[in-house]
Amino acid sequence: MFSRGFWVIVKREVKRFMFLYKQTLLPSVISSGLYIIVFGAAMGSRIGEIKGVEYIHFIIPGLVMMSVINPAYQNSSSSIMQAKFLRFIEDILITPLSGLEISLSYIIGGTVRGVVNGALVLLLGYFLTGLQIDNWLLTFVYLFAVAWAFAGAGVIVGIYAKSWDSIMVITNFFFMPLIFLGGVFYSIEMLPEFWRNFSMVNPLYWMINGLRYATLGIAETSHELSLGISIIFAIFFSTLASFMFSKGYRIKT
Amino acid sequence: MKPALEVKNLRKVYEGGLEALKGINLSIPQGSFYGLLGPNGAGKTTTIGIITGLVNITGGSASVLGFDSVTEFRQARKLIGLSPQELNFDVFFSIGELLELQAGYYGLSNKEAKERTTIMLEQFGLSEKRNSRARELSGGMKRRVQIAKALVHDPKIVILDEPTAGVDIELRHMLWNYLRKINEEGKTILLTTHYIEEAEQLCETVSIINDGKIIATDSPDKLTQAHGMSGLEITLTSEVADLTLDPWTYNNIDGKIHVNMNHPEKEMAKVINQILEQGGGIENVQIYKSSLEDVFLKLTGKSLHEKDEKFETQEALLNV
Numbered sequence A: 001m002f003s004r005g006f007w008v009i010v011k012r013e014v015k016r017f018m019f020l021y022k023q024t025l026l027p028s029v030i031s032s033g034l035y036i037i038v039f040g041a042a043m044g045s046r047i048g049e050i051k052g053v054e055y056i057h058f059i060i061p062g063l064v065m066m067s068v069i070n071p072a073y074q075n076s077s078s079s080i081m082q083a084k085f086l087r088f089i090e091d092i093l094i095t096p097l098s099g100l101e102i103s104l105s106y107i108i109g110g111t112v113r114g115v116v117n118g119a120l121v122l123l124l125g126y127f128l129t130g131l132q133i134d135n136w137l138l139t140f141v142y143l144f145a146v147a148w149a150f151a152g153a154g155v156i157v158g159i160y161a162k163s164w165d166s167i168m169v170i171t172n173f174f175f176m177p178l179i180f181l182g183g184v185f186y187s188i189e190m191l192p193e194f195w196r197n198f199s200m201v202n203p204l205y206w207m208i209n210g211l212r213y214a215t216l217g218i219a220e221t222s223h224e225l226s227l228g229i230s231i232i233f234a235i236f237f238s239t240l241a242s243f244m245f246s247k248g249y250r251i252k253t
Numbered sequence B: 001m002k003p004a005l006e007v008k009n010l011r012k013v014y015e016g017g018l019e020a021l022k023g024i025n026l027s028i029p030q031g032s033f034y035g036l037l038g039p040n041g042a043g044k045t046t047t048i049g050i051i052t053g054l055v056n057i058t059g060g061s062a063s064v065l066g067f068d069s070v071t072e073f074r075q076a077r078k079l080i081g082l083s084p085q086e087l088n089f090d091v092f093f094s095i096g097e098l099l100e101l102q103a104g105y106y107g108l109s110n111k112e113a114k115e116r117t118t119i120m121l122e123q124f125g126l127s128e129k130r131n132s133r134a135r136e137l138s139g140g141m142k143r144r145v146q147i148a149k150a151l152v153h154d155p156k157i158v159i160l161d162e163p164t165a166g167v168d169i170e171l172r173h174m175l176w177n178y179l180r181k182i183n184e185e186g187k188t189i190l191l192t193t194h195y196i197e198e199a200e201q202l203c204e205t206v207s208i209i210n211d212g213k214i215i216a217t218d219s220p221d222k223l224t225q226a227h228g229m230s231g232l233e234i235t236l237t238s239e240v241a242d243l244t245l246d247p248w249t250y251n252n253i254d255g256k257i258h259v260n261m262n263h264p265e266k267e268m269a270k271v272i273n274q275i276l277e278q279g280g281g282i283e284n285v286q287i288y289k290s291s292l293e294d295v296f297l298k299l300t301g302k303s304l305h306e307k308d309e310k311f312e313t314q315e316a317l318l319n320v
């Protein structure tokens, strides 16, 4: 189904973030390391165990999700924004590649970055805290589905955005609050009822909950529902992104 | 034989309501060297954008060797290489990588892409710059990379949107020779330009576009014959009463005879003979000929480019 040109864009996307590794790979490793040390090690001893898991391990799946979501989103959104801004997106638009192929290649590029970042944080978790992964396959499925979903969201924002600001606005005003409120650092069972119900409509809560089940084997709520929500988001965002690309919305005049 | 590029009743209304193309028709034969001339904002880049898939079509159709540019875009776009008017480079890569990527987007294998890139860099005198970034190159070099990018996948049809904008005379002549060569080797070329000399030198056929409409299409020679003015200006030493110049008519302005004709260089001897036979004495004979630039000015009411003494128009003579 996909032509060679499609894989060349994917390769280009991966090369781009590898080239920019100081901005694209290191930050999430450093910030996750700090969270593990500050929250996990310093506060973990006070908090004790949650659902039979050490606190320092409990927070890692949320940190991994943070390192999957933001980089995956940022990769596709900034790459498209830049290509639009400097007009070299035209070099791709004039080729025989379809809007679907172009959009998917950007999504895969972002997905690879998200998965690599997530894997690096898991590795860090292993070195700093001796984390053992319960279900490797399911862990990978989560990293992949969530990275895919947010790389898709990145394509949509990249197409839509007229400035760099709008890209950062989404990270700062949507993703970060939703990640923090999604129970990275606490179990929602620790919350009052109102906030517990609020968490239930936060898709990021479900994604974090699902990854926690995959890596640690504990879940606060249905892990099947978590998987379903992650996959539905991945399908929804990538379909919308590809539709927009095919129509040439804000990309063609 | 199918035309290389064909545009039928093409219309474009941009968001906001500006009607950039008001139903244009073009048929560009395979192997031809075709020019699209028009003042700023006439719709040249828009037309090219629709053919190449950068601009959404409002009405009409465009096709490439018979393939519709919308419904059969894959086949259509494979056949075309485009050098956009505005320089656009992928900033993360060197010149060499950039060309390899471009070839790859068109489906060439790694090996083919590398080979084609090497050939392009050689042909454009950029081999030493293979590992440089675009921002490290001079304007003229960037323009060469831009054109190389259009050719790297060896397309049958090459569209060049003002390929010589901002390059010096020497490079312009080098590019002209190069384009002539690849045209002779079989590539169809569609070119837009603001340099009339470029169109006169290179193009077999020229379409003049103004305000979203094609207002004339023909070879540069025929266009100047049809819309321009040429003839002889003869200064007499002695006036002749009732001079007749069969089959021409003439004006006598301040003792100078102006005779309009299509091929003054061919007819000059006949005219001179007639004057001498009727007892006239001739002091001086001058040929005047309008250029494509004059034709352009007459048809569009606009000059094609910023004044440039090298291509000074012959407005003065046209006004006699």
Ligand SMILES: Nc1ncnc2c1ncn2[C@@H]1O[C@H](COP(=O)(O)OP(=O)(O)OP(=O)(O)O)[C@@H](O)[C@H]1O
Pocket: A253, B014, B015, B016, B018, B020, B038, B039, B040, B041, B042, B043, B044, B045, B046, B047, B085
């Ligand atoms: N993206 C756009 N949105 C709205 N109007 C546009 C857009 N692009 C071009 N136009 C308008 O369409 C008309 C035709 O523009 P176009 O770029 O095709 O002209 P052109 O013949 O290439 O001119 P030039 O010689 O200056 O390059 C102009 O009036 C221009 O302002």
Ligand SMILES: [Mg+2]
Pocket: B044, B045, B046, B085, B161
């Ligand atoms: Mg233009």
